[in-house]
Amino acid sequence: MITQAFTLPQRTLMGPGPSDVPPSVLAAMGQSLVGHLDPSFVAMMEEIKKMLRQVFLTENEMTFPISGTGSAGMEFCFTNLIEPGDEVVIGINGVFGTRMADVAARCGAEVVKVEVEWGHIIEPAQIAEALNGRSPKLVAIVHAETSTGALTPLGDISKLAHDAGALFLVDSVTSLGGCPVRVDDWGVDVIYSGTQKCLSCPPGLAPVSLSPRAMEAIAGRKTAVQSWYLDVNLLANYWGDGARVYHHTAPITMNYALHESLRLILDEGLENCWSRHETNHFRLKNGLAEIGLGIASQEGHQLWQLNAVTVPEGTDESGVRKALLNDHGIEIGPGLGPLAGKVWRIGLMGYSSSEENVDRVLAALKTLL
Numbered sequence: 001m002i003t004q005a006f007t008l009p010q011r012t013l014m015g016p017g018p019s020d021v022p023p024s025v026l027a028a029m030g031q032s033l034v035g036h037l038d039p040s041f042v043a044m045m046e047e048i049k050k051m052l053r054q055v056f057l058t059e060n061e062m063t064f065p066i067s068g069t070g071s072a073g074m075e076f077c078f079t080n081l082i083e084p085g086d087e088v089v090i091g092i093n094g095v096f097g098t099r100m101a102d103v104a105a106r107c108g109a110e111v112v113k114v115e116v117e118w119g120h121i122i123e124p125a126q127i128a129e130a131l132n133g134r135s136p137k138l139v140a141i142v143h144a145e146t147s148t149g150a151l152t153p154l155g156d157i158s159k160l161a162h163d164a165g166a167l168f169l170v171d172s173v174t175s176l177g178g179c180p181v182r183v184d185d186w187g188v189d190v191i192y193s194g195t196q197k198c199l200s201c202p203p204g205l206a207p208v209s210l211s212p213r214a215m216e217a218i219a220g221r222k223t224a225v226q227s228w229y230l231d232v233n234l235l236a237n238y239w240g241d242g243a244r245v246y247h248h249t250a251p252i253t254m255n256y257a258l259h260e261s262l263r264l265i266l267d268e269g270l271e272n273c274w275s276r277h278e279t280n281h282f283r284l285k286n287g288l289a290e291i292g293l294g295i296a297s298q299e300g301h302q303l304w305q306l307n308a309v310t311v312p313e314g315t316d317e318s319g320v321r322k323a324l325l326n327d328h329g330i331e332i333g334p335g336l337g338p339l340a341g342k343v344w345r346i347g348l349m350g351y352s353s354s355e356e357n358v359d360r361v362l363a364a365l366k367t368l369l
């Protein structure tokens with residue numbers, strides 16, 4: 001019989017997510033449960049939707065959190081928009097573009113892949129070439145590719161998508177809160193994110209936003225949305241403005257946490273929050289340069305919140321990560337796919353993006369190398 005509660009160590013989370021969570025977010029989760037249709041919870045839901053619109057910089061009515069992690073947000077977007085046989089163009093420059101293509105294909109889409117070398121951005125010209133002679137339903141891009149540390153600019157690709165008559169779908173799991181994400185200004189029609197990166201909330205919810213154009217496309221479907229759980233028409237009865245109807249039992253305490261984490265970002269100021277990520281990225285980058293380490297992703301398009309650091313020749317990549325965790329209490333991430341063994345991924349996301357954390361990881365790396 002297990003007689004003791006499980007005690008976990010104190011870590012500093014500086015990997016690709018989750019990031020550290022501020023004490024007030026953890027405290028918010030510790031409040032007692034109310035029902036998922038309790039008037040107080042409904043009032044909280046309204047504030048969450050309002051704050052999500054402020055963080056996504058959108059007026060989109062249909063803006064709310066999906067119950068599930070970032071991948072549930074991805075499935076939600078594709079499953080609602082795609083009908084079997086629809087063509088979609090997907091930019092692939094890492095793990096998450098690859099996952100998008102898999103999800104879209106499972107929804108029955110004809111996927112046109114625009115593949116570029118990992119660590120590089122998707123160039124508008126590459127999307128333009130794929131769109132030549134095509135009129136797909138969607139063009140989909142990962143804004144901040146967490147597996148490589150590259151930030152693809154969205155404005156020109158959005159225009160190309162719309163000129164081709166497509167909707168523009170964006171993965172903002174790692175970008176939201178950590179750098180500009182301007183849904184309305186950039187003409188993004190469908191966007192999803194996750195709570196555990198720059199929003200500084202535990203994993204478990206996937207904020208999404210759909211433009212009126214996207215909602216029109218969904219209303220015009222000939223077939224029912226394949227997923228009952230993720231069907232926006234059904235979810236709207238719970239998250240919409242009308243009478244609240246039971247759909248699923250929302251993860252209540254996760255919503256307490258999201259409310260507090262969004263409140264903290266808006267209290268800091270969204271732009272101040274972006275600037276903090278920028279400043280700490282350059283503090284890390286400069287400090288790494290002093291110990292002979294560089295960033296692997298494309299110069300000029302490096303993420304502020306996720307740094308893919310080149311492992312020096314002959315260094316024990318996983319040994320360094322283990323020592324950071326065991327001797328310094330700092331978690332960083334390994335490379336994935338073609339970057340496995342070649343990079344460390346140092347996250348400076350949300351609450352983890354602090355001067356103190358940058359200095360700690362630099363000092364620890366200096367000792368270990």
Ligand SMILES: Cc1ncc(COP(=O)(O)O)c(C=O)c1O
Nearest residue numbers: 069070071096144146173174194
């Ligand atoms: C860019 C991106 N998209 C999607 C996901 C999937 O999110 P989750 O792991 O929360 O399901 C992640 C997670 O790391 C991500 O970084």
